[in-house]
Amino acid sequence: MSTFMAKAQDVQRKWYIVDAEGQTLGRLATKVASVLKGKHKPIYTSHVDTGDFVIVINAEKIVVTGNKANQKLYRRHSGYTGGLKEIPYAVMMQKHPERIVTIAVTGMIPHNKLGRQMITKLKVYAGAEHPHAAQQPEVLEIG
Numbered sequence: 001m002s003t004f005m006a007k008a009q010d011v012q013r014k015w016y017i018v019d020a021e022g023q024t025l026g027r028l029a030t031k032v033a034s035v036l037k038g039k040h041k042p043i044y045t046s047h048v049d050t051g052d053f054v055i056v057i058n059a060e061k062i063v064v065t066g067n068k069a070n071q072k073l074y075r076r077h078s079g080y081t082g083g084l085k086e087i088p089y090a091v092m093m094q095k096h097p098e099r100i101v102t103i104a105v106t107g108m109i110p111h112n113k114l115g116r117q118m119i120t121k122l123k124v125y126a127g128a129e130h131p132h133a134a135q136q137p138e139v140l141e142i143g
Contacts, residue, residue: 006045011038013121015053015137017130021061023142025104031142032056032101033108036118049117054140055132056124060097064089074103098124 016035020028034040038050064072072089092100101124109115123132 004043004045006043006048006050008048010043011048011050013052015055015132015135016140017055017057017132017137018140018142019058019128020056020101021058023062025062025064025100028056028062028142029101029104029108031140032122033105035140036105036109036121047114049114051118051121053121053123053135053137055130055137056098056101056122057128057130058126059101059124060093060126062097062101069093074100097126 018028018032032054035054036051038044038048038052041050044050069089074087074089074092075084077084089100102119102122105122106115106119109118123130
């Protein structure tokens with residue numbers, strides 16, 4: 001008996017599409033992160049990118065619970081003194097709703113070279129249109 005280890009050439013990638021309309025941000029992000037990692041597959045290996053592609057549409061219609069819409073801040077730092085930038089959730093939702101989903105999912109995957117490879121398989125669109133019809137994505141049910 002030996003432990004099965006998936007190899008990069010053994011991975012069969014599929015495309016999934018998720019409609020974010022009415023979905024809670026955190027619950028959607030955890031499911032999407034799990035599919036990007038490949039944890040839904042029996043060949044999951046932690047040090048190999050076994051995940052699938054995920055398309056998220058209607059990111060502008062995602063919801064947050066509680067008072068997060070008024071209190072949540074997105075912070076980034078330039079690295080220079082006084083270089084902290086803070087953007088409220090409401091402003092980010094108006095200007096770049098797709099970044100909200102991307103940031104949430106990025107926080108749930110590994111913060112290393114493998115995680116940066118996984119996040120490239122995430123495609124997020126603010127509206128209902130996407131250019132990936134040729135890949136024939138399957139619908140991924142959340143909740």
